[in-house]
Amino acid sequence: MAKTKKTRIKAKLKKGVVTVKALANHEMLSHQEAKRAKKEANWINYIVAKVNGNVVYEVSTSQFLSKNPYFKFQFNAEAVGAKKGDKLEFTWVDMKGTTRTDKGKIK
Numbered sequence: 001m002a003k004t005k006k007t008r009i010k011a012k013l014k015k016g017v018v019t020v021k022a023l024a025n026h027e028m029l030s031h032q033e034a035k036r037a038k039k040e041a042n043w044i045n046y047i048v049a050k051v052n053g054n055v056v057y058e059v060s061t062s063q064f065l066s067k068n069p070y071f072k073f074q075f076n077a078e079a080v081g082a083k084k085g086d087k088l089e090f091t092w093v094d095m096k097g098t099t100r101t102d103k104g105k106i107k
Contacts, residue, residue, distance in 0.1 A: 006025070044069065048090075
């Protein structure tokens with residue numbers, strides 16, 4: 001299994017809303033691209049973000065995301081009890097079952 005690079009995460013709390021920006025490092029090979037490159041198709045198909053054990057973002061994706069996809073989302077900090085200094089856990093899973101979990105601090 002290939003070693004994956006760390007997901008870059010920035011999470012900022014402002015006026016009760018946490019804005020998260022995450023850059024996942026992944027090749028994201030669609031069926032068409034994989035066929036041309038004579039490789040196996042593989043892309044991130046599931047993403048979940050948690051704070052204090054609470055899910056704040058969850059999505060299933062398709063092959064139509066770009067290489068090294070960028071995600072930006074917001075959530076209500078008060079609803080999940082998030083505060084500055086808490087850790088946001090960002091996890092993705094790809095078609096081959098590779099799972100990557102990284103953490104970022106809410107600032």
